[in-house]
Each structure stands twice: as structure tokens, then as C-alpha cells.
Amino acid sequence: MHNVSKLVLSPAPHLRGNASISRDMYIVTLALLLPCAGAVYFFGLYVLLMLATGVLCAVLTEYVAKLMRRQPFLMDGSAIVTGILLVLVMPPRTPLWIIAVGSVFSIAIAKEAFGGLGHNIFNPALAGRAFVTLSFASALTRWIAPVSSFMADGVTAATPLGEGFVTTLNNGALYKALFLGNVAGSVGETSVLLILIGGAILLAFGLIKWHVPVFYIGTVFLLSWIMGQDPLFHILAGGLMLGAFFMATDYVTSPITTRGKIIFAVGAGILVVVIRVLGTMPEGVCYSILLMNAVTPLIDRYVRPKPYGYIPTTRKEA
Amino acid sequence: MNMHVLEVLGLRHRTGVHPPARKSARSKAIEHMPLASKVILPLQQHIGACAKAAVKRGDEVKVGQVIAESDGFVSAPIHATISGTVKQITTITSPVTGQPVPAIIIESDGKDEWIELAPADPENLSNEQILTRIQNAGIVGMGGATFPTHVKLKPPPQKHIHTLIVNGAECEPYITADDRLMLEEADRIIAGLKIVMQVLSVTRAHIAIEDNKPQAIERMRKALAQLSPPERITVVAVAARYPMGAEKTLVKSILHAEVPEGGLPMDVGALVQNVATLAAIYDAVTLGKPLVERVVTVAGMVSEPKNLIARFGTAASSLIELCGEPDTSIDQMIFGGPMMGIAQPSYDSPIIKGTNCVLLNRSDFRDEHSCIRCGRCIDSCPMGLMPLMFVNCVKKGEYETLPNYHIANCVECGACAYNCPANIPLVSYIKTGKTELQKRGVK
Known part of the structure; x- marks a missing residue:
């Protein structure tokens, strides 16, 4: 034969x-x-510093964690995503050291301590955000209005979901501001338009299923409407859009089946409205997803696809 | 609403995967390859009992002479595929299992002398006679599963079969053997089909062909239109989506019914036969010709991919030599398609009854990563399973949990592994799980 070298056997x-x-x-x-x-x-160029800090700390922490766990460090990009997401859910003038702490917590505790990518129970970015919010509450309440010039320091302002929020805008103008992002809020949560474009990219590449954002946002819309709130305001304001497209769709921490994902999304939607309307916190997206993350193993246990040719049995499964 | 629209909207879930077709030999007419000077015939080319040698060293044999047979019902005899002398009865590595298997080596006398064939008119034969002729001809499922055909055509009396499904899907990439056979030998296939319909007293048949083979679809339709009297046989264009050619997938696509778990297509009144098997049935029943050769696609990294008729026992290297210059980076030879085919240890591996393709390839080893629970394996599984759970259980050694996830349902098509972003060799884990369960006697 032309090629007498050994043939490779593989399954x-x-x-x-x-x-x-x-x-x-x-x-x-x-x-x-x-x-x-x-x-x-x-929110100005300061956001770039925040992003750099978040991503750098996340990647470094992962590198060190892998070193300590004697596992190969793979530059698979997951730490980058965590770093960016963490920054996007923080207030615009968060001190860099808080970003660093959150980023390290996200990777070291929420991800690697559970076994690394694929084994974590909670969304690392949200866990990091929850951790710094609880630890440094006072430093994280300074919300600013969008700035017109790139380097200017912002003017403190209330977020639309906050208690001190007053607006002179009529409904139409407010929706427009929320849609475009011209309001106070977390770094990457304010512009619904940009998040929708990002979400469309994920959908186009088949990375996420439409069910999660649709059922999540849909539940918030319906329930807030039923509870006498302004449903359009509730779906446009706060972190719902970012959460629906980029956090609730996280593979690792959400159910694996499509039906499971729908249950997850509806549950998270209910929690958002409950926290926003009945709770003491202004925003509930972060905790709604973290709480549903905790329920994910349970959902996966009971929601399974129907096997081909399934014969229902009366026998109880062990 | 249009099915495709429903799929885009995610309202209808479509299983399976869409590997690139790469059917480079599709326009190449079937060629008879020169006879080999030597053939190596493993005595097990089928599922079931291994045949026992009926000749000894030094015996002169003619083409079509039985050289090995078995008493078992689920077995198939092996015939000499060239005329000449039995040179050796030995043990080789099975191209299917990788385990040692007895084999007979025949050296050619260059004459290609056949045994005397006994043609017959199937309409004058009883079902028993037809089945005996099929059994004696050593016919097995030629789509790759190699289950003895006479057994499949004799379902238990309590099973009523109403529909015959002809498998011309050929869903694996590269392979064009069945496609070419349909284009060039449509009449033989239909003659074989009619024999099977006669045996089973079935009046309804569907010929399933993937919609990426429009010429074959047209050719088969034309052949059917010429039948007189017309038969209730239709050609169905099925979606080109791997693994469409798996029996259970095909039954679901055609009859919109699922074979009950652990059952066979006959449980929903269907029987599936591959097109090449039907052509072989015609040869056996009408011409009295035993199964000694088949169409084999040679494809992959060769400059001239071809569809060759090769006698069983011919070394793969002889086929490859006819197909132009092989790429120097080839380091793998696969019998069958890239999805379910078996990597061969040597270029000397002989073509056997189930070998529809010799694929020359460069091995693609990828490091396995942790599962990220993306669910792609679930979405692609044609059997509605959760392949990642098998990996979890096998990794933890929790084999007893595997049946809860219906592991027996897995057809090992490899759609899950094809789609896995973490490069997890899911099929290997599943095979391990099945083997471990068998050891423990768990069904």
C-alpha cells in the first residue's frame, strides 16, 4: 500500500x-x-476600565485555580464571558477593586470551587454580583444618569426601578428612553435595543432557544399587568432583558431540556415580579435567576424528554 | 403550516444532525473491479452464529460454492467468491468486531468458474422455497446491520405486517453505493421488492429515499410507473437528515408511528429492507445466484472516488489502488460511513457483506472537555434520549441507573457526539455502559 504507516483506530x-x-x-x-x-x-470611558478589570481578574483567577487544582488551563473564553457579564450588571461608577473582588469570587468560589465549567450550580457572574452587593451595599448604590461627554463624571440619579425615581417624561418618551438606554441603571442593562441585537446574534447562531427569553419576559409582562403595574415599563426597565438573553440562557445553570427551560423561565419571571412589587429590593432579576439556578437540578430530575417508542408503565421508578 | 417554518420557530422539534454530504462518488457509474488473486473470507459476516468451515485446505472451489455454514437458524452460509484452491483456514481480525474470527483464504485460478445456478420463477415458488433460496444464498441486511434476511422475512405468526419500507435513504456522508444501485439497477430492486411482498403477503410498500438524491427518486418512480399491473408502491422523498436510514427513524418518518421500546418495526406492522438486499434477493430467488459481491463506495481522501463491485474477501487495498492517488495524510481507513463505520487496523481488511464503503480519512482526535450541559445531544438524539446522562452515569460507575434513561433505546448513531461542543465521545461511553450492564445481567 502507498501508505504503510500505522492506521489509527478510533471509535x-x-x-x-x-x-x-x-x-x-x-x-x-x-x-x-x-x-x-x-x-x-x-456612562463614559470608565466602563472600559471596569471591563478590563472584570475580564482580567476572571481569566487570572481561572488560571490560578486551574494551577492549584492541577488541571490544564483552557482558554475557552468562559471566564471572559463571566467577567463581561459581571461588569454589565454593576452600577456605572463601581470602584474597580469591587469589580475585582466580584470577579475573583465569581470564578474562584461560584465556578471553580464547584468543579469548574460545567459543574457550577449558580451563574458565576450573578453569584459574584450578589456577593459584592451584599458585602459592599453602600458603595454600590450610587447610580448615575447617562453622561453626554465621554470622560465626564456622572450626575447621581435614581434608577427607574428605584424609590427616588421621578420622571417628567410622558409614557411614550419614557419607554423610548428605556428602549434606547438613555436612563440610569447598571452598566449594560439600560439599552434594550442593544441587548436585543445581541440576543438576536445568539439566536441566529443557535446558541440559545427562543423559549427562555420569551417565557421569562412574557411572564413578567403578564404578571405585572395582572398585579396592576405597567407591564411595558417592567419589561423595559432594569436587568430583565440582559438576564433573559444572557443569564437565564446559561447552559450550565439552567435545565437541559426545552420543557425544563420553559419552567425555569416562567419561575424566574414570577420571582422578578414578586421581588420588584412585593419585596424590599428595587430589582429582582439577579435573585430570580439565582433562585431558579438552585431549582435546576430538581427540574432536570423530573422533566425528561419522551423516549422514542416509550411505553408508559404503572411501575414506580426507583 | 410548512414544516420548515415550524422548525425555525422552534415549534416542531427536529432530531438528528446534518453532516456535510460529501458524496463525491455520486456521479460515478458502478464498475466491476478486476477479480482478486486471493480472497480472505471471514466466517462471520452476519449477526448470529458463526459459520463453520465446510472445506479443507487444498480443496478446489468454484464461485458460489458453500465453504462454510452453520446449523443455527440465525446465521448465513459463506460462499466462495472466486474459483481456485483453499489455501489456508486461519484466524484474522474481524473487520466488524476487531476480535479474532476464523477465515478461509482462497487463491484464484483466474478462471472465475461458477457453480451451476438454478434459476426459477418466483411466482411458481412457495414461500418456504423462496425463503430457503434466500437462506442458501447467504443474504444478510446489506445496509450494514447484516442480520440474516431469511430470519427477518419470517416474522412470528402473531405479527401482522402490512407495509414494507424499502430503505434507500443512505444517510451517511460519502456513501453512494445504494444511490448508484437505484439509478442503475432499479428494475432488479423492484423485482426483489415484489418477491418480498409476495413472501409477506404485503400489498403496500414505500421506497424511502433522502431528498438529496433527486435522480434516484425520479429513476425509481419511472421504474414503478412501468410496472403492469401497477403495484401499491410509492417512492417517498424523506428529509436528508442523519440518521434517516436507521430503521426506527424511517418507520417514524413514513408511518408516523413509533416502534415500541425494545420492539422491532414489525410491532407496528412494518418491515424494512435495504435496496441492495432487495437486489440480492432477486439474484438469489430468480437467478439462483448466491451473494458473493456487492457495491462498495471508495471515497474520502482519494483523487478518484468510485463505486466498485467487489467480491467479498477482496482486500481493501485492491479497491483503493483503483481510485487514483490517495492523499499522503491519510491515517485512517473506515469500513462504512464516517458516522457509524468501523476503523480498520490494516489495509488488508477484507470487504464483507456489510461493507458499503471504504472511507479514507485523516483521524480527527479532539481533547475531551467537561460537559457544559448545552443540551445539543438531547436535541439531536433521534431516539428522544438524554445522551449526557449516560456519560454521567458511566463516569460515576452508576451503571444500574442507565436503564432509567432508556439506554437500550440508543441506536449508537453518533448524532450526539457529532454535535458535542465538548468533544465527548458519547457513543463510546454508551457502549461501555451497555457492556457493563450486560455483565451485570441487567436488561
């Missing part, structure tokens, strides 16, 4: 698709670039 399939973890993560990063750019536009 089927011998053909693989082009899916890879890093490809997924870099597409998510790409989709996040728009909200990031919007954040810089609305």
Missing part, C-alpha cells in the same frame, strides 16, 4: 461538527460587544 463517529465550547463562548462575547459599546457611550 465512531469519525466525523465531528464544528461546535466547540470556545466557539460558543466567543460568539457570546461578540454578542456582548454591543451592550458593552452602549455602556461606554452612556
Whole structure:
């Protein structure tokens, strides 16, 4: 034979698709670039420093954690996504050291301590945010209005969901401001438009299923309407959009089946409204997702696809 | 509403995957390859009992002479595929299991002398006679599963079969053997189909062909239109989506019914036969010709991919030599398609009854990462399973949990592994799980 070298024996399939973890993560990063750019536009260049801090700390922490756990460090992009997401859910003038602490917590405690990518129960970025919010509450209440010039220091302002929020805008103008992002709020949560474009990228690449954002946002809309609130305001304000497209869709911490994802999304939607309307906190997206993360193993235990040719049995499963 | 629209909206879930077709030999007419000077015939080319040698060293044999057979019902005899002398009865590595298997080596006398064939008119034969002719011809499922055909055509009396499904899906990439057979030998296939319909007293048949083979669809339709009297046989264009050619997937697509778990298509009144098997049935019943050769696609990293008729026992290297210059970076040879085919240890591996393709490839080893629970394996599983759970259980050694996730339902098509972003070799884990369960006697 022409080629007498040894033939390689390997199990089927011998053909693989082009899916890879890093490809997924870099597409998510790409989709996040728009909200990031919007954040810089609305809240100034300081956001760039925040992003750099968040991403750098996340990647370094992962590197050190892998070193300590004697596992290979893979630059799969997941730490980058966590770093960016963490910054996007923080107030615009968060001190960099708080970003650093949150970022380290996200990776070291919420992710690596549970076993690394694929094993964490809670969304690392949200866990990091929850941790710093609880630890440094007073430093994280300074919300600013969008700034017109790039380097200017912002003027303190209440977020639309906050108690001190008053607006002179009529409803139409308020919705428009919320949609475009011209309001006070977390770094990357204010512009619904940019998040929707990012979400469309994820959908177009088939990375997320439409069910999660639709059922999540839909539940918030319906329930807030039923509870006598302004439903349009509730879906446009706060972190709902970012959460619905980028956090509730996290593979690792949400159910694996489509039906499970729908249950997850509806549950999170209910929690958002309950926290916003009945709770003491102004915003509930972060905790709604974290709480549903905790329920995910339970959902996965009971919600399973119907196998082909399934024969229902009366026998109780052990 | 249009199915495709429903899928885009995510309202209808479509299982399976869409690997690139790469059917480079599709326009190449089937060619008879020169006869080999030597053939190596493993005595197990089918599912069931291994045949026992009926000849000894030094015996002169003619083409079509039985050289090995078994008493078992689920078995198929092996015939000499060239005329000449039995040179050796030995043990080789099975191209299917990778385990040692007895084999007979015949050296050619260059004459290609056949045994005397006994043609017959199937309409004058009883069902028993037809089945005996099929059994004696050593016919097995030629789509790759190699289950003895006479057994499949004799369902238990309590099972009523109303529909015959002809499998011309050929869903694996690269392979064009069945496609070419449909284009060039449509009449033989339909003659075989009619024999099977006669045996089973079935009046309804569907010929399922993936919609990426429009010429084959047209050719089969034309052949059917010429039948007189017309039969209730239709050609169905099924979606080109791997693994469409798996029996259970096909039954679901055509009959919109699912075979009950652990059952066979006959449980929903269907029987599936591959197109090449039907052509072989025609040869056996009408011409009295035993199964000694088949169409094999040679594809992959060769400059001239071809569809060759090769006698069983011919070394793969002889086929490859006819297909132009092989790429120097080839380091893998697969019998079958890239999704379910078996990597061969040597270029000397012989073509056997189930070998529809010799694929030359560069191995694609990828590091396995942690599962990120993306659910792609679930979405692609044609059997509605959760493949990632099998990996979890096998990794933890919790084999007893596997049946809760219906592991027996897995057809090992590899759609899950194809789509896995973490490069997890799911099929290997599943095979391990099945083997461990068998050891423990758990069904």
C-alpha cells in the first residue's frame, strides 16, 4: 500500500461538527460587544476600565485555580464571558477593586470551587454580583444618569426601578428612553435595543432557544399587568432583558431540556415580579435567576424528554 | 403550516444532525473491479452464529460454492467468491468486531468458474422455497446491520405486517453505493421488492429515499410507473437528515408511528429492507445466484472516488489502488460511513457483506472537555434520549441507573457526539455502559 504507516483506530463517529465550547463562548462575547459599546457611550470611558478589570481578574483567577487544582488551563473564553457579564450588571461608577473582588469570587468560589465549567450550580457572574452587593451595599448604590461627554463624571440619579425615581417624561418618551438606554441603571442593562441585537446574534447562531427569553419576559409582562403595574415599563426597565438573553440562557445553570427551560423561565419571571412589587429590593432579576439556578437540578430530575417508542408503565421508578 | 417554518420557530422539534454530504462518488457509474488473486473470507459476516468451515485446505472451489455454514437458524452460509484452491483456514481480525474470527483464504485460478445456478420463477415458488433460496444464498441486511434476511422475512405468526419500507435513504456522508444501485439497477430492486411482498403477503410498500438524491427518486418512480399491473408502491422523498436510514427513524418518518421500546418495526406492522438486499434477493430467488459481491463506495481522501463491485474477501487495498492517488495524510481507513463505520487496523481488511464503503480519512482526535450541559445531544438524539446522562452515569460507575434513561433505546448513531461542543465521545461511553450492564445481567 502507498501508505504503510500505522492506521489509527478510533471509535465512531469519525466525523465531528464544528461546535466547540470556545466557539460558543466567543460568539457570546461578540454578542456582548454591543451592550458593552452602549455602556461606554452612556456612562463614559470608565466602563472600559471596569471591563478590563472584570475580564482580567476572571481569566487570572481561572488560571490560578486551574494551577492549584492541577488541571490544564483552557482558554475557552468562559471566564471572559463571566467577567463581561459581571461588569454589565454593576452600577456605572463601581470602584474597580469591587469589580475585582466580584470577579475573583465569581470564578474562584461560584465556578471553580464547584468543579469548574460545567459543574457550577449558580451563574458565576450573578453569584459574584450578589456577593459584592451584599458585602459592599453602600458603595454600590450610587447610580448615575447617562453622561453626554465621554470622560465626564456622572450626575447621581435614581434608577427607574428605584424609590427616588421621578420622571417628567410622558409614557411614550419614557419607554423610548428605556428602549434606547438613555436612563440610569447598571452598566449594560439600560439599552434594550442593544441587548436585543445581541440576543438576536445568539439566536441566529443557535446558541440559545427562543423559549427562555420569551417565557421569562412574557411572564413578567403578564404578571405585572395582572398585579396592576405597567407591564411595558417592567419589561423595559432594569436587568430583565440582559438576564433573559444572557443569564437565564446559561447552559450550565439552567435545565437541559426545552420543557425544563420553559419552567425555569416562567419561575424566574414570577420571582422578578414578586421581588420588584412585593419585596424590599428595587430589582429582582439577579435573585430570580439565582433562585431558579438552585431549582435546576430538581427540574432536570423530573422533566425528561419522551423516549422514542416509550411505553408508559404503572411501575414506580426507583 | 410548512414544516420548515415550524422548525425555525422552534415549534416542531427536529432530531438528528446534518453532516456535510460529501458524496463525491455520486456521479460515478458502478464498475466491476478486476477479480482478486486471493480472497480472505471471514466466517462471520452476519449477526448470529458463526459459520463453520465446510472445506479443507487444498480443496478446489468454484464461485458460489458453500465453504462454510452453520446449523443455527440465525446465521448465513459463506460462499466462495472466486474459483481456485483453499489455501489456508486461519484466524484474522474481524473487520466488524476487531476480535479474532476464523477465515478461509482462497487463491484464484483466474478462471472465475461458477457453480451451476438454478434459476426459477418466483411466482411458481412457495414461500418456504423462496425463503430457503434466500437462506442458501447467504443474504444478510446489506445496509450494514447484516442480520440474516431469511430470519427477518419470517416474522412470528402473531405479527401482522402490512407495509414494507424499502430503505434507500443512505444517510451517511460519502456513501453512494445504494444511490448508484437505484439509478442503475432499479428494475432488479423492484423485482426483489415484489418477491418480498409476495413472501409477506404485503400489498403496500414505500421506497424511502433522502431528498438529496433527486435522480434516484425520479429513476425509481419511472421504474414503478412501468410496472403492469401497477403495484401499491410509492417512492417517498424523506428529509436528508442523519440518521434517516436507521430503521426506527424511517418507520417514524413514513408511518408516523413509533416502534415500541425494545420492539422491532414489525410491532407496528412494518418491515424494512435495504435496496441492495432487495437486489440480492432477486439474484438469489430468480437467478439462483448466491451473494458473493456487492457495491462498495471508495471515497474520502482519494483523487478518484468510485463505486466498485467487489467480491467479498477482496482486500481493501485492491479497491483503493483503483481510485487514483490517495492523499499522503491519510491515517485512517473506515469500513462504512464516517458516522457509524468501523476503523480498520490494516489495509488488508477484507470487504464483507456489510461493507458499503471504504472511507479514507485523516483521524480527527479532539481533547475531551467537561460537559457544559448545552443540551445539543438531547436535541439531536433521534431516539428522544438524554445522551449526557449516560456519560454521567458511566463516569460515576452508576451503571444500574442507565436503564432509567432508556439506554437500550440508543441506536449508537453518533448524532450526539457529532454535535458535542465538548468533544465527548458519547457513543463510546454508551457502549461501555451497555457492556457493563450486560455483565451485570441487567436488561
